[in-house]
Amino acid sequence: MAQVEEMMFATEAQVDEYNDQIPEIATEKYLIFSSDSLMYGIKAELVKDIITGYSITYLPQVPGYVKGVINLRGQIIPIVDIRLRLGKMPQDNFCSIVVEVEGNMVGIVVDMVEQMVDIPLDDILPVPTNSGGSHAMVSGMCTLPDGNTMLELDCEQLLHD
């Protein structure tokens, strides 16, 4: 909770900076979620919804990580399990972040949604090029105020191979 307040304070400070016309630090809101004990972040502007408890309709002839489709208020939305997508063992829960990428709405199954944070864009560091397969689909890294490391999820890459 303390962190959240800290973040809010930071936001207000930024608002003041806007008002004072001082060149501000460009920040971006990220939604942090955990999957297999790693923290991932998705740009908040991509996030359309966070849903739980929908029944997934199985679809044949799609890769295993596509768990199927759901009916989200009349829209048919495919569900991708990020654990399976990254080649990990699936967990039997259903909490999904619905993101819109390149005009496609896709639900991403995650372990748990953590929080929203403002992250200065400058703080997002590139992924070391020699890092292994586990960092696939990560487009950047950043240390969070609580000391954890956030991996920025590359949603485009998640959808395309």
Place this chain on the structure above:
Amino acid sequence: MGSGNDSILDMYLYETNTLLEQLDGILLTAEEADTFSEDSVNEIFRIMHTIKGSSAMMEFSSLMTVAHRIEDMFFIVREKGMDVVPEATRPDLFDMLFQAVDFFRGEIEKVENDEPLSQSIDHIVNKINSLIDKIQGNPAHAEAEAPAAGESAGGEAAAADVSAVNPDYLFGIHVFFDEGSGMENLRAFMLTNSVKDYCGDFITSPANVETDPSTSDIIADQGFLVWFRTADERNNAITAVQNGSSVREYQPVDAAKPAPPAPAEAPTAPAAAPAKEAPKADASPAPAAKPAAGGQQHAKESLISVNLSKLDQLMAVVSEIVITESMVTSSPDLKGLRLDNFTKSARDLRKLTDDLQDVSMSLRMVPVSGTFQKMNRIVRDMSKKLGKKAKLTLIGEDTEVDKTIVDAISDPIMHIVRNSMDHGLEEHEADRIAAGKDPVGEVILSARHTGSEVIIEIKDDGQGVDTQAVLNKAIRQGLAIPDHEYSQKEILNFLMMPGFSTNTEVTEYSGRGVGMDVVKKNVADVGGTVTITSEWGQGMTTTLKIPLTMAIMDGMEVSVGDSIFTIPINTIQSSLKVTAGDVIHDPAQGEMVKIRDNFYPIIRAKDLFCMDQGCDNIEDGILMWVEAGEHSYCLFVDKLMGEQQIVVKPMPNYINNFGVKNYGISGCSILGDGSISIILDVVNVYAAAHSAY
């Protein structure tokens, strides 16, 4: 170009296209009658006037000029009635008008494609001009008569008075000042002053412009007339008028009395007289046109044009409401409760949502008449070009179908009509007479509803299909196997195979190799089918069967394990239970079943879709005997859940990227309880199963 401009352009294109279509219709009717009714003259005048105005606004000058000229011509016709056009020139008139419509269409197309407009409009303008000359025959004479005849036409009445009162002053100039310039009487006075420099002997109408300010309104309204004794004097004065300030338009007019020296008149202002005449209608449409135009306006105001995507959106929302409503009223939370008021309200709600659905569906429905009317033109043009007499009969023009379907079938219908004209009808009239038919060929275009389908028939009474020739050609093309016996139906089906065209000659209209196969494809795209029937010597009938709307269809829900699939009802032949003994195995592990003396393969949905759950024992499940295209087979599923009308939703793009369509998954739909069913495409299921085995 900004988006604001784009929307104006959109409006312009839409409006102009609509007007052109209307014009085409009027012209066709008129040509048949070989005359224009008063209404259609007014209508054409109005259309040209609108096109002129809007084109000028959009700065499409070529369009404007041509429209202007035609407007001029019809102004004359309107003033003097259709009799002014000599019988002999009427075909020319119609041809010219059709040409003009084509010209407009061509230009509009260029505008749509962002291409530069053609600058060489002289050809068409000259044609119009020469027609105007012909119509006028004696232009000067005609012009003067116009005002005299138009007694009700305000300004001209005044002119008539003047010429009557002063038979010596017969050569007039009709001057119009800039609209809204104000103090027209003083401007007129200034004009008379400058005219005095050239010639002193003239009278004006209204007369006392200098002293009477009330004449200002008259001049603004009806123009200012200056009358001279001789044409030469007037020609001199024209220079003055030309240089006059605020002069918007002027035109020489001649009073009736002595046969005026028309030839002398013509060169000074070639065709300018009628040209200048028309803009007057700009300021004050002649009373004759007013009631008609007014009536039109009134009828139009009850119509609005709506972007199709908005209707799609509405349709989507309404389908959601229908689904949500049934989710609410059949909510499991309500089980076991006795809620009289709730039940009553729920019933009312259901009725209203049903109505809402009907209305929103009907919004997308448009009559096929627009498409049908276009065929009139094609038949007309082709019958002229090919020298075949033919008439087109339209039946059931007001049959309504979904807008997307109308768009999709327009080209196929056009193609079939062309085919009928080109290949269907006999080459020579004598052949028809010899066959005991009416020398004038007939193409019948009909549309009608049957439940959930619309049936469009294109029928000609021509020579019909020579099945032997078709078969020979098919064999030559390698489409058919020689020495194999084909049924009439099978032979006719060759016509719809890609690359098949019986006419070896390529004509302007057909025979480009793309043919009926494209028709078939276009129709199939909207879920329809094409069938051809023909009898040698009796003509040919092409029937398009198209579902009324693609968004909603009847489907049979079947289950496999937990999954629900929808099979389009029109592909289902029957459902049947079989025992293990009925199943025949082939060496390749394939299963078959015998139904009515034929063997059909069995495809197990569970295996095809690699599903965990579902029946394996053939006796526990049920076979759905389906047929689509050339394929007929039995799909083995667990259970039959019942027939339902479903709203078809496409699969998300992300899913389609995995190629699920190839496995027969064409879309999905949301069922009453909110769950999703997968819509199967019977043909692709077969193809998928075939490649899997």
